[in-house]
Amino acid sequence: MAAPSQKTHELLQIMEAQPVIPVLKIERAADAIPLARALARGGLPAIEITLRTPAALEAIRLAASEVPEAIVGAGTILNPAQFEAAAAAGSRFIVSPGCTASLIDAAADSPVPLLPGAITPSEIMTAYERGYSVLKFFPAEQAGGAAFLKSLSSPLSDIRFCPTGGIGVANAATYLSLPNVICVGGSWVAPDDFIAAGKWDEIEALARAATSLSR
Ligand SMILES: O=C[C@H](O)COP(=O)(O)O
Numbered sequence: 023m024a025a026p027s028q029k030t031h032e033l034l035q036i037m038e039a040q041p042v043i044p045v046l047k048i049e050r051a052a053d054a055i056p057l058a059r060a061l062a063r064g065g066l067p068a069i070e071i072t073l074r075t076p077a078a079l080e081a082i083r084l085a086a087s088e089v090p091e092a093i094v095g096a097g098t099i100l101n102p103a104q105f106e107a108a109a110a111a112g113s114r115f116i117v118s119p120g121c122t123a124s125l126i127d128a129a130a131d132s133p134v135p136l137l138p139g140a141i142t143p144s145e146i147m148t149a150y151e152r153g154y155s156v157l158k159f160f161p162a163e164q165a166g167g168a169a170f171l172k173s174l175s176s177p178l179s180d181i182r183f184c185p186t187g188g189i190g191v192a193n194a195a196t197y198l199s200l201p202n203v204i205c206v207g208g209s210w211v212a213p214d215d216f217i218a219a220g221k222w223d224e225i226e227a228l229a230r231a232a233t234s235l236s237r
């Protein structure tokens with residue numbers, strides 16, 4: 023196995039430090055501050071704020087500048103313009119549901135590590151050829167779940183994943199027990215309705231419960 027690049031090393035450090043990366047959809051940018059604080063208090067400092075709302079970039083900027091204990095990443099990055107905007111907002115890592123040539127070119131020019139998504143052996147091999155040995159596996163449950171992912175571990179033994187999509191308390195441990203899984207992603211630790219209602223203590227409790235998931 024080749025030594026990981028500096029950017030892969032940084033990504034691995036973030037992913038290996040917690041079993042779950044919260045995947046967040048933030049409608050009001052200011053919510054990013056109490057939300058990032060609550061998740062960090064609960065033991066999940068690394069968070070993925072998805073670019074699925076108009077408030078997302080400002081949410082990243084606020085959490086990155088106001089919550090030093092948080093490790094703020096951006097998710098749902100689909101193209102180079104979004105990559106650059108998310109990096110400029112202060113993202114420490116960038117996540118995409120997929121892996122396009124233009125996104126990989128944008129990431130090559132940036133110091134910010136990219137976690138691109140791949141599902142099929144050919145997609146995974148293509149990403150690996152471009153230097154990516156750490157990948158997102160999305161949508162995990164819908165694409166074949168833990169059984170599918172486990173079956174990749176033998177032929178594609180150099181590649182490790184962050185499965186995301188359809189993962190919750192009932193199945194997270196199954197994914198985390200796989201040899202090719204580093205951590206999982208999920209929205210269950212910060213549900214949209216809890217964010218809307220400002221239930222920060224409840225989100226902290228969900229995060230704390232998630233940190234006890236074993237790997
Ligand atoms: O689109 C889905 C999110 O990336 C996370 O998936 P989830 O809500 O099933 O945890």
Ligand SMILES: CC(=O)C(=O)O
Nearest residue numbers: 097098117118119160
């Ligand atoms: C699927 C995911 O986590 C993303 O939109 O980046």
